[in-house]
Amino acid sequence: MTKENRMRLISNGTRKTLAMVLAGGKGERLSPLTLTRPKPGVSFGGKYKIIDFVLSNLFNSGIKQIYILTQYRAYSLMKHIRESWAKWTGLGEFIVAISPETRSESEEWFKGTADAIYQYLRFIENSDADYVAIFGGDHIYKMDVGQMIEYHCENEADITIAALEVPAEEARRFGVFSVDDRSRVTGFKEKPSVPVKIPGRETCFASMGNYIFSTKRLIEVLQEGKKRHADLDFGKHVIPMMLAHGDRVFAYNFNDNAVPDMKPEERGYWKDVGTIDSYFEANMDLIRVDPQLNLYNYKWPILTNQGNLPPAKTVFDSDGRRGQNLDSYVCAGCITSGGTVRRSIIGPRGKIHSYSLVEDSILFENVSVGRHARIRRAIIDKNISIPPHTVIGYDHAQDRRNGHTVTESGIVVVSKI
Template identity: 45%
Template sequence: MEHIPVLGIILAGGKGERLSPLTKQRSKPAVPFAGKYRIVDFVLSNFINSGIYSIYVLTQFKSQSLLQHLSDGWQFSNLLKNQFIIPVPAQMRKGAQWYQGTSDAIFQNIHLLELAMPELVAVFGADHIYRMDVSSMVAYHQEKGAEGTVAVLPIPIAEAVRFGTMEVDQDWRILRFLEKTDNPPGIPGRPGWCLASMGNYVFSGEVLKEELQRDAADENSSHDFGKDILPWMTNNHVLYAYDFHRNVVPGEEKNRGYWRDVGTIEAYYEANMDLKSAEPALNLHNLDWPLRTAEYHVGPTKFISDAQGHQGQAMNSIICEGCILSGCQVIDSVLGRRVHVQNGAELNETVVMDNCRIGPGAQVRRAILDKNAVIPAGERIGYELAEDRKKYHVSETGIVVVEGRRSRIPLSPVTI
């Protein structure tokens, strides 16, 4: 059994503009998902479960929520110096400017590569929902003698304009890499389909360092992996594609290839709604590949009757810890932690984040309630979209997004 030093770098600086208003006060990786998790928890869990324990998380836009989450839930002890998860905010070490692209984010922190001198570097995004055994991709990279490996999955050609696409030979060596083109190379034998980059890469450490330095000196470059680094490497290095569908995660043998881009309100909503089904495509209860997050000390969930004896009920729903359901009905919904649904209220097909309050008699359907949202007694949301648009954000397909209140930060008193 071979032991290979791998440095994990997570690109977690995405704005997530298409997810607005959920990204109004946070970056996309910090957006809550599936009740108690954050989007960034998926890539972090994949790294940890794959045996990658040396991780830098590069942040940039609206990073406070993400930094707080990493502090609350993703800290190792300081006993082993080669096991760490360290957030790295943009520091402008190479000039007075933000990161200009995905590769520039790493170039501006190239000192981290120089200090670690890793044999391999796993560069992954933090924007998607999936499970992946990264060690299998690392083994494939070594087996092929690759200098760079790109995780790929087949998508309809009609969707290619949002992704990097590529042409490969019979051995899956990449012959061409095209970023966000409307005319991608197709997959032989699969008309209408192409290979899309997942934005997840494994590089040989020295090759990555050399390529970052070369690209940084190119004034015509946009300093992006998809637009600049990978097309260049295709012609000058050994670059392979790794088929995501060959990746087997323990406990997920029946659900190979689950991957969701939750970059729009519609995609985010539908991915959450799928979780409440009897056999969801993403199994949150897989103990062989645990999904980790920050844990909070809250009480257990309880269902109680109101003064008239109406029992709090939930059907086909996910209810996280600390919730109180009092004489209400929750149907086909996903509730985060410490949600209080009061007497006579009804929730239907709704995503509710932590610490929300739904007042007595309120009715909410096909909606997303951001953290700390308060729904007044008797309020109706999702029934008259014209009225909803006067107060809330309504997506193109009629999903209502209710913004929450800012969280208060408790302060320790000073005794005088």
């Protein structure tokens, strides 16, 4: 196939691709940040939500027919989609969040990843899509989905699974593929004690939970699988079924994917941010001089609700009372008024009052830090006012007595609950 034909194929493919984003995760290991919101709705990098990354990848790839399947405490997430993403589409395009339907005979919601898609199978059946992209909504990464669709088409695959190439000791945490020398999948195991390596390499293919299906085959396998399994799941049921049927199942190496203006060191960046510690570390990486995740690549922007906020500003410049943001990531609407911010992320509309100090911390939207307060290695949830003279992150025993969550690594989480 010539390069010209491949580009024509992928151009047609993205236009005929329907995306379904699984965004119902409770994110229990991120508690208390997820007590009032689903994991995809948690803030990341100050101004974004976690779900903005997968939606930006799809949108930038030209895929603009997207259903977002919500479930757990979905109101804030659906509001975010409605106020930002839903208004960026046009004729024949849509980005819409939908909740599980409860019927009189059953009050149960999604029982598995594939069951979530099955419940909305009519949307797929009524579309003219040749391919269905099924992606998770709770990871941080950049990806040109069109390249994965092209790979799917070239292999005439029934399903293509995005795969991370990881060391064997790390692969035990994932679902792992065994593949032949053409990356056709020959087996799949969840969290194996002895992961199978890629032929000729010392690494393994771990599932990212992102799939490209040929539409007809997806409909067939979901209908068949639902007859056998009430809790129908892609990793547990669908992929093994397809392998048993002899379907064409391929692994797509995420390391081969590149977006415009991506630097070599950015390739393969993918974060689960499933725990408080991993979430904190991924955020803190953004304020490095050269972060692996570059949010300043304007050829592959991460999109979100920009709001109508004024620029951030600092106030006062006298000895002992100087508003300053150092090695930090400060969002619109923030005022650092005579306080100091170091190595921190300050969300929109933050207020740092005089003589206060914020270090190595993440403040969500509309957090106010009172005079003479000191905050270190903490995550402060949105709409919280820190009283004057408060000390957080210096005495963990006292932090716990104050009702805050403290991780083993010493991250203090301050929430309203």
